[in-house]
Amino acid sequence: MQSSSFTPEAHLQLPDHPGVYKYFNESDELIYVGKAKSLKKRVSSYFNKNTGVNLKTRRMVKEIRRIEITLVDSEFDALLLENNLIKKSQPKYNILLRDDKTYPYLLITKENFPRIFPTRKYLPKRGTYFGPFASVKAMNNVLDLIRELFTIRTCKLDLSPYKIEEGKYKVCLEYHIGNCQGPCVGKQKEKDYMEDLEQAKHILKGNLGQAKSIFKQQMQEFAENLEFEKAQRTKDKLDLLEKYQAKSLVANPSIHNHDVCTIVVDDKQAYVNYMRVKNGSLIVSKNVELKKKLDEPEEELLVAALIRLQDQFNSDADETLTNISITNPIEGLNLVQPKIGDKKHLIDLSVKNALFYKKEKALLQGLNQDKKDRVIRQLQQDLSLPDIPDHIECFDNSNIQGTNPVASMVCFLNGKPAVKEYRHYHVKTVEGPNDFASMKEIVGRRYKRLLEEEKPLPKLIVIDGGKGQLSSAVEALQELGIYGKMPIIGIAKRLEEIYFPGDSYPIHIDKKSESLRLLQRIRDEAHRFAITFHRNVRSKNAFGTQLTSIPGIGQNTADKLLSHFKSVKKISLAKEEELAAIIGKSKAQELIKWKEKNKGA
Numbered sequence: 001m002q003s004s005s006f007t008p009e010a011h012l013q014l015p016d017h018p019g020v021y022k023y024f025n026e027s028d029e030l031i032y033v034g035k036a037k038s039l040k041k042r043v044s045s046y047f048n049k050n051t052g053v054n055l056k057t058r059r060m061v062k063e064i065r066r067i068e069i070t071l072v073d074s075e076f077d078a079l080l081l082e083n084n085l086i087k088k089s090q091p092k093y094n095i096l097l098r099d100d101k102t103y104p105y106l107l108i109t110k111e112n113f114p115r116i117f118p119t120r121k122y123l124p125k126r127g128t129y130f131g132p133f134a135s136v137k138a139m140n141n142v143l144d145l146i147r148e149l150f151t152i153r154t155c156k157l158d159l160s161p162y163k164i165e166e167g168k169y170k171v172c173l174e175y176h177i178g179n180c181q182g183p184c185v186g187k188q189k190e191k192d193y194m195e196d197l198e199q200a201k202h203i204l205k206g207n208l209g210q211a212k213s214i215f216k217q218q219m220q221e222f223a224e225n226l227e228f229e230k231a232q233r234t235k236d237k238l239d240l241l242e243k244y245q246a247k248s249l250v251a252n253p254s255i256h257n258h259d260v261c262t263i264v265v266d267d268k269q270a271y272v273n274y275m276r277v278k279n280g281s282l283i284v285s286k287n288v289e290l291k292k293k294l295d296e297p298e299e300e301l302l303v304a305a306l307i308r309l310q311d312q313f314n315s316d317a318d319e320t321l322t323n324i325s326i327t328n329p330i331e332g333l334n335l336v337q338p339k340i341g342d343k344k345h346l347i348d349l350s351v352k353n354a355l356f357y358k359k360e361k362a363l364l365q366g367l368n369q370d371k372k373d374r375v376i377r378q379l380q381q382d383l384s385l386p387d388i389p390d391h392i393e394c395f396d397n398s399n400i401q402g403t404n405p406v407a408s409m410v411c412f413l414n415g416k417p418a419v420k421e422y423r424h425y426h427v428k429t430v431e432g433p434n435d436f437a438s439m440k441e442i443v444g445r446r447y448k449r450l451l452e453e454e455k456p457l458p459k460l461i462v463i464d465g466g467k468g469q470l471s472s473a474v475e476a477l478q479e480l481g482i483y484g485k486m487p488i489i490g491i492a493k494r495l496e497e498i499y500f501p502g503d504s505y506p507i508h509i510d511k512k513s514e515s516l517r518l519l520q521r522i523r524d525e526a527h528r529f530a531i532t533f534h535r536n537v538r539s540k541n542a543f544g545t546q547l548t549s550i551p552g553i554g555q556n557t558a559d560k561l562l563s564h565f566k567s568v569k570k571i572s573l574a575k576e577e578e579l580a581a582i583i584g585k586s587k588a589q590e591l592i593k594w595k596e597k598n599k600g601a
Contacts, residue, residue, distance in 0.1 A: 006067045011047050014040040017071050020081045023093075024066040031063055032093040033085045035078035039069055054295045060093045076332025083307045095296060095304045097288045104139050105131035106204060112159045113183045113193050116152055116200065118143065130204040132313060133284070146203060149211075149237050150196040151181045151188075159183055203241075207278070212241055255342060259317035261306045262350040263324065264358055265298050271361070272305040273354040276315060277346065284313050287357035298324055303333070323347050376415050379460075379515035383498070383507075385487050389460040390414050393446075395473065396464035396526040397427065397438045405430060407442040408530035411458075412522050422529060436472040439463065444476035451480065461488040464523050467499050474501045491523050553590065557583050 006013060014021075019039045023032040036042030046061050072078050086094045104118045109127040118139060122129060133139035146152065153159075157169055169184040181188035202210040215238040222231035260275040269291055276284040286309060290301055302322060310317070319334045321343050326335045338344045373388075380388050390413060397407035411421035425445065430437045443461075450457060463473045470490030477483035490499040496516065497506035509516040564582050565571045572595065579588035 004069055006069070008047060008061075008064050008067060011043050011067065012040070014043050014067075014069060015071065016040045018073065018075045018078050019069050019071040020078050020085065022068040022070075022085070023060070023064045023091075024068065025063040026065050028066065030089050030091050032060060032091050033082055033089070035075065035082040037075045037078075039071075043067065043069075056093075056294045060294065074332060075330050079303070079307055079330060079333065080311075083304075083311060087308065087311075093293050095290050095293055095301060097290060097305065097308055104133050104136060105129045106133075106139060106143060108197065108201070108204075112161070113153055113190060114197060115154065115156075116143065116146060116197075117154070128201075130201075138283075142203065145240070146200045147179070148240060149203075150200055151179060152196065152200065153180050153183060155180075155184070157184055205278070208241060212238060215241065255346070257316065257318050258343075258346070259306070259310065259315055259320040260346050260350045261302060261309070261320055261322050262347060262354050263298055263302045263305070263322075264351065264354045265301065266358070268292055269358075269361075270298065270301045270305075271354045271358040272302065272309075273350045273357065274306070274309040274313075275346070275350055275353075276313060276317065285353065286313070287353060289357075289361060299326060299328070303330070303335075307333075321347055321350075323351050373414075375514045375518055378513065379518060382509050382513065382515045383460075383487070383489065385460065387459050389487075391456070391458045392460045392462060392522060393458040394462035394464065394522045394526040395439065395443055395446075396523070396530045397435055397442065398527075398530040405438055406530060407438060408526055409442070409446055410522065410526045410529055412518075415518060417525060424529075435465065436468050439465070439469045440472040440476045443473040444479060447477065447480055447482060451482070457482065457486050459486060461486060462519065462522055462526075463488065463490040464493075464526055465490055466492040466497070470499050470501060491519055493523070496520065553583075553587055557587060 016038045017040075018035075018037050020033060020035050021039055021043050022030055023034075025031050034042065046057065046064075070081065072081060086096070090096055104120050105122060106116055107119050107127050107129055109115050109117075110125075111127075114127065131139065154174060155172065163169070164184065164186050167185070171182045171185055171187075172180075174180040175182045175187075181193075183190070183193055199211045199214055202208070215234055219231050219234040219238065222228070222234060255277055258277045260277065261272065263270055263272050265271070269289055272288050272290065274284070274286045274288070275282055288305060288309065290305060292301070296304075302324060303326075306320060306322075309315075319336055322335050322337055325337050329335065336343075338347060376389050379385070383389075392412045394410050394412075395407065397405065405427035407425040407427060409423040409425070411418045413421075423446065425442045427438045427441055429441050443463075447457065461473065463470050467490065470488070473488060473490075474483060477488065488501060491497070492499065492506070495506075495508075496511070497508060498519075499506045509519075560582055561571050561579075565574060576588050576592050579591055582588075583591075
C-alpha cells in the first residue's frame with residue numbers, strides 16, 4: 001500500500017483506483033474516512049456542485065483542507081482498511097457503533113493438560129481463543145456444557161511431566177466428586193485428556209455434529225464390549241448435547257456457516273441486528289445502534305456495521321443474509337437477500353430483534369425525557385407556577401469587604417445548565433459592601449438588555465438571598481415595567497427557605513424533593529460562578545497594581561501581560577524572552593529585576 005496527500009483543489013488528480021481517502025481539517029484533524037472503488041470518481045463527487053449532496057455533507061466539505069489517500073488492491077481491501085482506520089481514530093463525520101463493551105472469550109491455554117476458562121483480555125500468546133461472546137450467559141451455557149461432557153481440569157497447577165513424576169501434588173475435591181480424573185497424580189494420560197479437549201473445541205466452534213458422532217461411536221463400542229455402565233454414561237452425554245442443540249436450533253442444520261445482518265432505520269438513527277449461525281445453531285446475536293452523520297443510505301449503514309461486527313466477532317462466514325437489496329455489490333463481500341425458505345426465516349427473526357431493539361431504545365429515551373420533565377413539573381407544582389419553568393435564571397453577587405464587587409447569572413434550560421448563557425457582571429454604580437443595591441443593578445441590567453434585544457424572558461428568576469435581596473430585584477423589574485410577567489423567588493441558604501415577593505412568611509419544600517435539589521444546584525452554581533470570577537478579578541487587580549508601581553510599566557502594559565499570560569502565576573514564571581516578545585526588551589528587564597528583588601518578600 002502507498003499513501004499520497006492532495007489539496008481539495010487537486011482532487012481531479014487522484015487515481016482511478018481502489019483505495020481509502022482521509023479528509024483533514026484546518027487543524028490537520030482527521031474528520032472523515034471513506035473507501036472507494038475509484039478514488040477519483042468518489043472524491044470528486046464531494047466537490048461537484050451539480051451533485052445533490054445534503055447539507056451535512058456540504059458542511060463537512062467546507063472543513064476539508066487536505067486529502068490523504070491509500071491505494072489497495074481491491075474494493076474489499078479498502079473496506080477492511082476503512083474499518084480499521086475508523087475504529088482507531090473515530091472521525092467525527094463517520095458512522096460509529098454505539099458500543100463500548102468488552103466482550104468475553106473462552107481461552108484454551110498453551111500448557112500441559114490445557115485449561116478452559118473465560119477472559120476479557122485477548123493475548124494470542126496465551127493460547128487459543130473462542131468468541132467473543134455477545135452474551136455472558138451464552139458463554140457460561142457452553143462452558144457448563146463442556147464441563148458436564150468432559151473432565152477438563154480447573155486448577156492452576158503446573159502439570160509438567162517431571163513434576164507429576166516427582167509426586168508434588170495430591171488430588172483435590174474436584175477429583176473426588178468426579179469433575180476431574182486426576183492428571184496431577186498421573187491417573188489420566190495426557191493423550192486421553194487431549195482427545196476430550198479436541199471434542200470440546202468442536203463444540204466451541206459450533207460443530208456439534210462432530211462431537212455427537214464421536215459419542216455415538218463410543219457408545220456403540222462400549223455396548224459391544226458389554227461395558228453397559230460406560231455406554232449409559234456416554235448416552236447421557238449424547239442426550240445432553242442434543243438437548244443443548246435443540247435449544248439453540250433456529251434453522252435447518254444444512255445452514256452451515258452464515259452471518260445474518262438486518263437493518264431498520266428512522267430519520268436520525270439506524271438499528272442493526274447481527275447473528276452468526278453454524279450448523280443451524282445461533283451462536284452470536286448482537287444489536288447495535290448507529291447515528292447518521294451525513295444522511296447515509298441504509299445500504300451504506302448496513303455494510304459499515306457488518307464489517308465492524310464481523311471483525312469484532314472474528315467471523316469466517318461464507319455468506320451474509322440481509323433484509324435489503326444491495327445495489328452496489330462489493331467484490332469479496334457475499335451479501336444475499338433471501339425471499340423464501342429457512343434463510344428467509346432467519347432474516348425475519350433478525351428483523352424482529354432489530355425492531356424490538358429500536359422500540360426498547362425509544363422507550364428508554366422517553367423514560368429519560370419523562371424523568372427530566374418530571375423534576376421541572378414537580379418544581380412548577382411545589383411553587384404553584386403558572387408555566388413549566390423550563391428556563392430558569394439565578395443571580396448571585398460577591399464581594400469581600402466591599403472590594404471588587406462582582407455578580408453572576410447562571411441559566412438552566414429544561415433543568416440542565418446552559419453554560420453558554422452564563423453571564424459575569426462588574427458592579428458599576430455601587431460603592432462599598434451593599435448587596436441589595438448590587439442585586440438591583442445586575443437584575444436591571446440583565447433584563448433591560450433582554451428587552452432591548454427582544455429575547456425571551458425566563459419562566460422563573462431565582463435570587464440567592466433572603467427578603468432583602470429579593471426586594472431589590474423586584475424594584476429593578478418594576479422600574480423596567482416587567483414585574484409580574486415572570487415569577488421571582490429568593491432562596492435563603494441557612495434553612496433553604498423560599499421567599500415570594502410580598503409574603504411575610506417563607507415556604508419550605510420537602511428536603512428530599514427533587515425540585516428543591518434542582519433549586520439548590522442552580523443556587524450553588526451561581527455562587528460558584530460568582531466566587532470564581534471575584535477571585536480572578538481580585539487577583540488581577542492586586543497584581544496589576546503591583547505591576548504599575550514598577551518604573552516604565554503602566555496600566556496598558558499590565559493589561560497586555562494579563563491578556564497574554566492569562567494568570568498571575570504564569571507571568572511570575574515567564575522568562576525574559578517571553579516577556580520581551582509582549583512588552584519589549586527594556587520593560588521586560590525592569591520586570592525581571594523587580595521579580596528578583598521581591599522574590600523573598
